[in-house]
Amino acid sequence: MNSYLSIVPKYLSAHKKRTRLVITSVVIAVALVTGIFSMLDVFLEFQKVQVIQDFGNYHIVVKEVTEEEIQIIGSRVDVQNAGRWIDLEEGTINGVKCLLGAIDPNFAENMNIKLIKGKYPTEKNELMLENWAMEKLKGLKIKDKVKIALKNGITREFVISGVYKDLSNTKGAGVPGILLSINGAKELVPGIKMDYVVLFKDGVNIIKAEAEIKEALSIKDDRIARNERLLALIGQSTNSFVIGIYITGCILFCIVLIAGFLMIYNTFNISVMERVRQFGLLRCIGASQKQIKKMVIQEGLIIVLRAIPIGLTIGMFITFLCCAVLKFYNSSIFGEIPLFNISFLGIVAGVLDGFLTVFLASYVPAKKASKASPVNAVTEISEIRISKNKKHGYLTKILPAEIAMGINNAVLKKKTLFLMSSSIAISIVMFLGFQVFIDFVHSSLKTTKPYTPDISIVSEQGLDSSLYENISELSGVNKVSRRMFSYVYATFDASRLTPAYKDIVGKIETTENGLFIPPEKSWLISYDKNQLQWAKEDLIKGELSEEKLNKHNGIVAVAETLRNGIGIKTTNLQLGDKVYIQTPDGAKEMTVMGILRTVPFSSSEPTMTTFITTEKMYTQLTRDSTIKVIDIKLKNQGQEKTVNEIKEILDDSVSFYDLRQKNAEINRHFITMAVFVYGFVVVIALISALNIINTMNTSVEAKTRYLGVMRAIGMTGVQLEKMVLVEALTYSMTGYIAGCIMGIALQKIIIHNFLTKLLDIWKFPFIQIVLILIVLLLITFISIISPLRRIKAKGISEIIRTL
Amino acid sequence: MNVLVVKNLSKTYGSGETKVEALKDVSFSVSKGEFVVITGPSGSGKTTLLNLIGGLDVPTSGKVFIDGKNIFTMKESELTVFRRRNIGFIFQAYNLVPELNVEENVVLPMLLDYRKPDEKYINELLDILGLAERKHHLPNQLSGGQQQRVAIARALATKPAIILADEPTGNLDSKNSKDVINLLKMCVERYKQTLIMITHNQNFMSYADRVFYIEDGILTELGGRQK
Structure with a gap:
């Protein structure tokens, strides 16, 4: 030594x-x-x-940009890549509705526009379109000529120069996306406004860079748009919601x-x-x-x-x-x-x-x-250190000695009790805290529910009822549901409109009885029995019973409304609220009987809010019983064959929407989130369990001598086990109660303060709490098995000799 | 009547070169009410003998009868119950339960046996041992002498057949030692208990009815103050 x-x-x-x-x-x-x-x-x-x-891989967009601004922004050292983008809005290609735009080729990849065949349009009369659209438009080929018509009536002939990879949104909506060259677009619509899409270099302080650009070129706030999600991920967001996260x-x-x-x-x-x-x-x-x-x-x-x-x-x-x-x-x-x-x-x-x-x-x-x-x-x-107070041994008078001592052992060593129970409590708090994210992932990201359609068939004029039967009979079809919908004027107590909505529509006029004059129509949808059943997963409050809805003039309010692609809360309707729907026979009073978080489809036109009711009520209200949408869920095998079979049944007046690619993308998104969020929780749960087992081991190990003395003065093996178990239980139950209280409080705080915008509703986590209790009890039992076995294997004199 | 009979008791630790014979063929018997002192140099086997008598350890060979029962033929659980009813231990290091107060410590062996403590008797014990005022104190609020008196009360609480004390005064100063031994002796006489005590203290041998001497595992009787 x-x-x-x-x-x-x-x-x-x-x-x-x-x-x-x-x-x-x-x-x-x-x-x-x-x-x-x-x-x-x-x-x-x-x-x-x-x-x-x-x-897309960009950080900000400067709208309505001038050539001079492009020069200045594009030459900044902190800009990695930037490109011009022109939105030509809706138009037609060979008479079929399409979306038109133009983009600089150097920025196309950043926007996920990937060339598969041919080349990017550079000449004024060139364009490229999506792969699926080539087929849809009766088998177009590269170098074919197509006729493009703009919304304002301008018509011109173009040559197809290239084909790019399908985009799920346009494919899902059944509207092909068409890209021209920037020069082509400028010539087509002289003086059209351009956007400038900018990607900064890694490590650039984007918030600062953006402010600099705005100041240098005196650009107003409303001319800047941000890729909020990307900015959020790289920690550069100023969005209050993201800061909440x-x-x-x-x-x-x-x-x-x-x-x-x-x-x-x-x-x-x-x-x-x-x-x-x-x-x-x-x-x-x-x-x-x-x-x-x-x-x-x-x-x-x-x-x-x-x-x-x-x-x-x-x-x-x-x-x-x-x-x-x-x-x-x-x-x-x-x-x-x-x-x-x-x-x-x-x-x-x-x-x-x-x-x-x-x-x-x-x-x-x-x-x-x-x-x-x-x-x-x-x-x-x-x-141990014990307070100087005297102690009246009440516990040993009420309870059997070994149990009283077990509790005593735990309670009197205040520091150990505190550390043991707080490490258990903190595990529970972690579990409950991350649980919020699980719920969040579930309700906000997993938009693909079991009933989310693979294929939607829509016709404004109404679909033939035989079509529904025919499709149901196809072998490759799993589930079919039908919907009727229309846009109606609906009003209710003005106080139920959210400030967010009032900001969007501006001034709301109210009538004497507290109702308002609806500035926009609302979306009224009919659900069949199956759909009502499926929708229960998204039910926030109330119930979804076809019978009750029919009996009491019931209606179901939907909390989330899509505005410009973002789900917001426009109304704050509560159960029992009266809603007045304008029908051909005048206003009809309906009662809100349920509130859904969201619906798995979106309206093609902006609406105030969405209401759902039964088919019977829908027909009574609108005097209309034509089916407008058929949703199809395909079986896993032979989907292409079934899709072709369905297409064959349909005539030209019917719109066919293939939503599979979009659904798959949403699913992937969900899986990415879920793997990590569930990963967190599993790691936390496993490690907490190991920790409890290890701590119990240490604690029993530390008491070897003490337990030896207890045996010497007459404690049997069973009593010893009981005593140690009671002690362990005292730790874990104290931790459990503290952990649940703090964990639930944390959940409430997180949800109420940061996640309310996501329409997450806090519910008492009853199942989790029971689950935690069961797991905790199990772990407690397991944790004392091996140390006890070791102690009992040792002779008493062996232990006492080491005194 | 012999309350304790030890027959040909041997205990060997280890084997081969490290073999230690802690006890060699020890036999003796103790009658009810006797006060026996065992003495001898360190490492002579005193504690081993006491542990074996108390059933805390198993012998290599030999038998121990308490109240006529061979304790090594009992199962562990039986032995535990037997021990808490028939044997009271007093350790050198007191070994009180630090979380329990004086009274709880004293009645603990009764409670472990699911018996209701005889309150009158317990109070009497605490009185005799001068602990009446300290009933609700915790062990670490007491002096060493007081703690050992609690341990004596605990050993007496179940009115066992035999009390085993391993150097009960080893940690005490001479005044406290004397008090403790006097009290122990008094209690033993009052409740007609049998006591086997290990001690190094020559002075305490005069209190004993019989004195045994162990050296190198071999027990010899030195005689003593016969009744």
């Missing part, structure tokens, strides 16, 4: 079991922090790819850090405090207080050096699993992301949390340990 500090590694290897437990707990905590933070890091990477795929994320990740801290602190505290005697002994033989402190910290260092690499490896492995799952699901989009992601953020978080906590966790008990009087440490057993 060269130095007194060499006692530390000797001690650690002499107490293998205890050392292993402490190392395990540090590993667990580091793995948790590394795992969660790496996952977050990689998640943002994946989301970025996804968002670029869905919305940032804050929520920060809170949750702080909780993860605290959880890591508590896990380590708890085991370390137990491990050091139980050795006060040992330190006292060292003091007796001449160790100074400083030396004791040094030894404890040295011990921490050794443990940390062994534990952190393992923890980091495990944390990164968890992240690797998530990446692997995602790449497997979606190799086309995520192909470029490497399978092994070394997340700097995750590693730093894990190492820092591990180091800081171990030092803090060893320093505080070390200080106490070094202060213990040598004499006391050697002669007394008392390992």
Whole structure:
């Protein structure tokens, strides 16, 4: 032995079991922090790819831009790529409705416009169109001539120069997207307004750059549009909703850090405090207080050096699993992301949390340990500090002794109780907190419900009822539902309109009885029995019963209304509110009997809000019973064949919408989110379970001698088990109650403060709470099995001799 | 009547070169109400013998009968119950339960046996041992002597057949030691208990009815103050 500090590694290897437990707990905590933070890091990477795929790779758009502005912005050093975009709105191609636009070829890829065949249109009479549209327009080929007509009546002939990859939105809507050259568009509509789409370089402060551009060119706010989702992901958003999400994320990740801290602190505290005697002994033989402190910290260092690499490896492995799952699901989009992601953020978080906590966790008990009087440490057993108050032993009078003692053991060691139960509580809080995100993912992102149609057939004039029967009979068709819809004027109490809607439409006129004059029509949709059943998943309040709706003139309000592609809340209708719908027979009073979060389809024209009712009520209201939409859900096999069969049945007056690509994209989006959010929760749950097991182990291990004494004075094996179990249960139940209360409070705060705009409604998480209870009880039982077995295997005299 | 009979008791630890014979063929018996002192140098096997008598350890060979029952033929659970009803332990390090107050510590063996403590008797015990005022104190609020008196009360609480005390004064100063031994002796006589006590203290041997001496695992009777 060269130095007194060499006692530390000797001690650690002499107490293998205890050392292993402490190392395990540090590993667990580091793995948790590394795992969660790496996952977050990689998640943002994946989301970025996804968002670029869905919305385009640009940061801001300057609208109605002048040539001079283009010059100035385009030559900025912080701009990576920029291009002009012209929206020519709706038009026709060979008589078929289409969407027209023009874009600079250098920016086309950024907007997900990928050339498959031919070349980008450069000449004034060239254009390119989507692959599916080539087929739809009676088999067009490159170099064919087509006739384009604009909304304002201008007609001209163009040559097809290229074909680009299908876009899900246009394909889903059945309206082909057509791109001209910028010069072509300018010539077609002289003086047309151009947009300038800008992508900044990596690492540029976009908020600042945008402000600079605005100031330099005196551009007003309303001329700038942002790619909010992309900006949100790279942390450059100023949107209040996104900032709400940032804050929520920060809170949750702080909780993860605290959880890591508590896990380590708890085991370390137990491990050091139980050795006060040992330190006292060292003091007796001449160790100074400083030396004791040094030894404890040295011990921490050794443990940390062994534990952190393992923890980091495990944390990164968890992240690797998530990446692997995602790449497997979606190799086309995520192909470029490497399978092994070394997340700097995750590693730093894990190492820092591990180091800081171990030092803090060893320093505080070390200080106490070094202060213990040598004499006391050697002669007394008392390992705990108890208040000076007298104690009336009521508990042992009411309860059987072993149970009373179990509770006593837990309750009187206030610090251990606090640490144990708070580490359990924090696990529960984490679980409930991340649960909010799960719900969020479910209700907001998973727009593809079991009934989301693959194919929609729509006709304003009405569909033949035999068509419905015919399609139902096709072998490749899974589910068919029909809808009637129309646009009606509806009014209700003016106070039920949201400020957001009033901002959009401007002044609302109200009548004497508190109603308002509807500025826009509302969408009235009929649902059949099946659809009402399916829609229950989105029900916020009330009920969806065909009978009751028919009986009480019932109507269902829909909370979310799409305005310019964004779902907002336009009304604040409550159950029992009266809605007056303008019918051919005058206004009819309806009662709101249910509120749905959303509907899985969107209206082609802007509406105030959406109402749903039964087919019977719909016909009564509108005196119309023509079916306008048939939604088809296909079976998984032979979809192309079925699609062709359906197309054959239809005549030209009917619009056919193939929504499969769009649905698939939404699903992919959901999976990306879900893998990570569920990943977080699984990691948290697993690690919390391990932590509880480990802490119980440590705690029982620390009481070996005490339990030996109990056996000597006559405690049977069963009583011993009961006592330890009751003690463990006291910890876990205290943690459970505290965790549930705090977790539910956190859920409420997150949802009410940050996520209300997403129409997330907080519900009491009854199922989760029961689930947590069951899991916790199970873990508690499991956690005491092995330490108890070990203790019972040892002879009593063997334990007592070590007194 | 012999309350304790020890027959040919041997205990060996380890094997081969590290083999230690802690007890070699020890036999003796103790009658009811006797105060027996076992003494001997450190490492001679005193604690091993006491542990074996108390059923805390198993012998390599030999038998121990308490109240005529061979304790090593009992199952672990039976032995535990037997122990808490028939044997009271007093340890050198007191070994009180730190979370329980004086009264709870004393009645604990009764409670573990699911019996209702005889309050009159317990109060009497606490009175005799000078703990009446300390009933609701926790062990770490007491002095060493007081703690050991609580341990004595605990050992007496179940009115066991035999009390085993391993250096009960080992941690106490001479005044406290004397008090504790006096009280112990008084209680034993008053409640007609049998006491086997290990001690190094020559002074306390005069209190004993019989004195045994162990050296290198071999027990010899030194005689004592016969009744």
